[in-house]
Amino acid sequence: MWGRIVFGTDGSPAATRAGEVAATIARATSAKLIATSGYRASSVGAEERLAEALDVAEAAGMRRARLDAEAVPGRAGDVLVAVAEAQDAGLIVVARGEDQALSDLSRWLTHHAPCDLLIVASGSRDPHAPYGRIVIASDGSATADRAARKGFDLAREVLASVTLVFIGHPKTGELVMGDTIDVYGRGIETEVRLLEGDPAQQILGTANDVDAELVVVGNRGLQGAKGFLLGSVPEKVVEGTHRDVLVCRTVMQIASELGPGEGGVIERRGEKLAISVDETGTQHLLSARCTHLGCTVAWNPAERTFDCPCHGSRFSPTGEVVNGPAARPLPPA
Ligand code: FES
Structure with missing residues (x-):
């Protein structure tokens, strides 16, 4: 579903866990995994970090032929974006940061990733079976649909169940969520919640309520398109949770898709x-x-x-x- 996945590591324990999750998803979705590490001209160790990251990915079941690594001089965010663009990657995976605080890199990528972005929280969950329940947020619009499709596709590959959250008028929600499940969610155990009120709060509240390991949101609020994700909803979700978040790029598409x-x-x-x-x-x-x-x-x-x-x-x-x-x-x- 993503073709190529780029994952950034700085060698920290949080990045190692994010690498394990990236490898599990790459294996489940038959994607190629590219480990990258940015470095300053004076610093050493990027090659070693990448070698470690590839070992971790192999231990998570990736075949070596599906793995690649690039150590590139530059700021980590710029390197990840450049490698993702050059490789036409569909997904960037990064660690949330140490101690669950959102790192500047994750925050920056929320705005600048040229493709989907998975921010992996550190924690005790099994990185080889990372997701049991996924919360997908939607307003039923065509662009939010793209995030829903990604969420359902991932749920299918990693055998997760889904809680589909609609924020808006319940009557509209009843109509459009049925369609969304028909088109994207066939065969996946799905619970629908029709909610009104502040979107970010409702999404985060639902994630807590069902103890989801992953929240899927579209990023288009950051692109200035119309709709309920306008403004800072994706940012608020990323900032406000300690769970993994998949920010789907819903405005621009990826050629390989x-x-x-x-x-x-x-x-x-x-x-x-x-x-x-x-x-x-x-x-x-x-x-x-x-x-x-x-x-x-x-x-x-x-x-x-x-x-x-x-x-x-x-x-x-x-x-x-x-x-x-x-x-x-x-x-x-
Ligand atoms: S700019 Fe006028 S039709 Fe496109």
């Missing part, structure tokens, strides 16, 4: 790119800047086109103009 006939907009080194995958599995990578006046196009799954929200231009999956006012195709990236 797209199947034939699908498209999306991704971000690479700060630039937005439109990407589509044709029926033969070939990826087409284009600039996401509309050639009319430069707005960012979005994938329209119903029409299989890239549509511009500003003045209605529409482009084919390979960038040709379908509707104006744009007159020129999206150029290849």
Whole structure:
């Protein structure tokens, strides 16, 4: 479900546990695991830390062929983001920090990770069977759906049960949560809670109530999109719990997640790119800047086109103009 998982280690006990959890998830989801360590030019030991991290991953059942390691000079956060982007990773895994306090690295990545982010709390739970119950937060919107899908996919792979929390009008919740379970949660033991009030408080309260090991939230509040996750809900959840948190990047997609006939907009080194995958599995990578006046196009799954929200231009999956006012195709990236 993630293809490649990047995990950061500084050699601390908390990072070692996060590495074990990352290896367990990589093994369960058949992903490749890349251990990284940032270091200052003067410091030594990055190679040793990575060798230890690979040993831990092997002990957790990963095959050596599915493991890789990169020691790169630079600040840990910058290194993790750069490696994740270069490898087109779907998930970054880091430790929450020592003594359960949220580390500056975890906080920074909550805002800057180019993909999903799993923050692993230290604790006594078995890192080889880390999740028995997962809380997934949703408002039923299309973007929150993506976080729900990730949460359910992970629950399926690690054999967890799910508590699906809807915050909003209960009548709406009844309708949309049924659909969410039908589409993503088939075969997974799921309990639904329809709640109103402060979203972060309700999510955290539910996690405590069911003693979940993992909370799954979308990050789009941090991206400024509309919806209940607006503002600081993902941040409040990350700050307010001592449990593991999966922050799903719900705005930008990851190229390796797209199947034939699908498209999306991704971000690479700060630039937005439109990407589509044709029926033969070939990826087409284009600039996401509309050639009319430069707005960012979005994938329209119903029409299989890239549509511009500003003045209605529409482009084919390979960038040709379908509707104006744009007159020129999206150029290849
Ligand atoms: S900027 Fe895209 S249609 Fe005008």
